[in-house]
Amino acid sequence: MDWLTAWSWSPYAAGVGIGVLSWLTLYFSGHPLGCSTSFARTAGMIEKLFRGREVEEKLFYREIPPVVDWQWMLVVGMVLGAFLSALLSGDFRLQWVPPRWEAAFGGDRLTRIVAAVAGGILLGFGSRWAGGCTSGHGISGTMQLALSSWVSACCFFVGGIVTALLIF
Amino acid sequence: MDRKSQLVQGLLFGIVFGFLLQKGGATRYEVIIGQLLLEDFTVVKIMLSAVLTGMIGVHLMKRLGWVRLSPKSGSWSQNVIGGLIFGAGFALLGYCPGTIAGAIGNGFLDALAGGLTGILIGSGLFAGLYPRLRDGILKKGYYGDVTLPRLLKVGDWTVIVPLSTLLALTLFLLERAGI
Numbered sequence: 001m002d003w004l005t006a007w008s009w010s011p012y013a014a015g016v017g018i019g020v021l022s023w024l025t026l027y028f029s030g031h032p033l034g035c036s037t038s039f040a041r042t043a044g045m046i047e048k049l050f051r052g053r054e055v056e057e058k059l060f061y062r063e064i065p066p067v068v069d070w071q072w073m074l075v076v077g078m079v080l081g082a083f084l085s086a087l088l089s090g091d092f093r094l095q096w097v098p099p100r101w102e103a104a105f106g107g108d109r110l111t112r113i114v115a116a117v118a119g120g121i122l123l124g125f126g127s128r129w130a131g132g133c134t135s136g137h138g139i140s141g142t143m144q145l146a147l148s149s150w151v152s153a154c155c156f157f158v159g160g161i162v163t164a165l166l167i168f
Numbered sequence: 169m170d171r172k173s174q175l176v177q178g179l180l181f182g183i184v185f186g187f188l189l190q191k192g193g194a195t196r197y198e199v200i201i202g203q204l205l206l207e208d209f210t211v212v213k214i215m216l217s218a219v220l221t222g223m224i225g226v227h228l229m230k231r232l233g234w235v236r237l238s239p240k241s242g243s244w245s246q247n248v249i250g251g252l253i254f255g256a257g258f259a260l261l262g263y264c265p266g267t268i269a270g271a272i273g274n275g276f277l278d279a280l281a282g283g284l285t286g287i288l289i290g291s292g293l294f295a296g297l298y299p300r301l302r303d304g305i306l307k308k309g310y311y312g313d314v315t316l317p318r319l320l321k322v323g324d325w326t327v328i329v330p331l332s333t334l335l336a337l338t339l340f341l342l343e344r345a346g347i
Contacts, residue, residue: 006191011213012339014192018214019221021184026226026235029169029177033185036265036291039284043292059302060295070178075269077182082273084183085190094275098197098262101278113282115260120268120286121293122257127265128294129306130250131240134264137247138215141240143222145315145327148242152251156264157204159255164204167259 005088022140031070032144034136036127038072040064043124104168130155186270189214195270197262197278204259209347213339220335227324244309261286 003009022033044066048055055061086092097112105111127133130152132141138156141149186195192214193199202208229235258264261283263271268287271279294301317327 008193009191011192011210012217014188014194015214015217016221017188018185018218019223019225021181021188022218022222023225023229025177025181026237027229029174029181030235031178032238033181035269036287039265039287040291040295043288043295046288047292047295058295058298060298064295068175070174073175073178074182074185075266077179077184078186078189078266078269079273080179081183081186081188082190082195082270083186083275084273085187086195086274089191091190092275094277096277098276098278100198100201101262112278116262116278116282117286117289119257119259119261120283120288121290122253122286123261123265123283124257124287124290124292125294126250126252126254126257126290127287128250128291128298129301130247130254131242133254133266134215134258135266137240137251139218139222143219143226144237144239145223145317145324145331146239146242147311147314147316147319148240148247150316151242151244151247152254155248155251156255156258159252160204160258161206161255163256163259164201168201168205 005090007089007091018139019143022143025074029070032136032140033074034071034132034140035075035078036124036133036136037064038069038075039124040128041066041069041072126159182269185266186273189267189270190274194267195263195274195276197271197276200262200264200267201259207347209342213342216335216339220332220339223328224332227328230324239313239315241313243307243311246306249305257286257290 025031025033044061048066096109097107101112137149137152142153189195193210199210203211230237263279263283268279268283317324
């Protein structure tokens, strides 16, 4: 059972595994792998806590109701699965500032958190604008040969590479 | 299928997905940034092998009538502008909406305290602006849920066979180049 405790697997083992997983989710649950919509649903649930039921009347939340669904549970499962894998790998650690960030921008926690919030805002806004993320468009959509997903996936990486080269 | 078994299935599939992402290295900031700086191709290797495997399987199942595919609808303005905004966030944060769930499980607190908060704010902002965007800019250059085979007016496998070869060749060349 050494493979379960290995620090990491070949990216091909992980990739083929995700490919096979995408067959299974489609066959058994009728859903492709995806993540970002669940964050939009969660944003709606939080807004509901403050503003009540009227949030459900908003155009966006009439299309994407703020409820727990298959994909929302998938994302919860992902936290658990990664936790399990990190524990088995001996890689679980509470870490505020990633070493690579620290080498480039210093170890200040607040700076890193502010950048992470800003990046997250762009990520959340951009994924809703594009209609998906690196899983929904980048993996599930491209494998279904959707034009929207191929265009999005290319733009994710173009935007990502240009921004990374600019800030590092 | 009833709602409860749907939710349980989602949870179980999610555990596998998170496990695979962590083992593949995609939950680490270093690996994502290394990819965007074109130094470490782990993310591309995971994604292309997943797409290659997935594409063949889901189209075989479609052919057998076992599943129905659901290509997403889109437009040039939606996918290009949204994709570029997403990309900028991807590089600034160093996680994406999927790998951030994994990063949280890995113990990375910048993902939990910073990234997750940001994604929720960004999604909420979009929900607020949605009525003004939906029938305006998001519809510019609308092409709907068209797929590459339908666009080229050919059968699915006429695209899948050369595309699989291209993806496999890309992976082969990445290995040859030692990156």
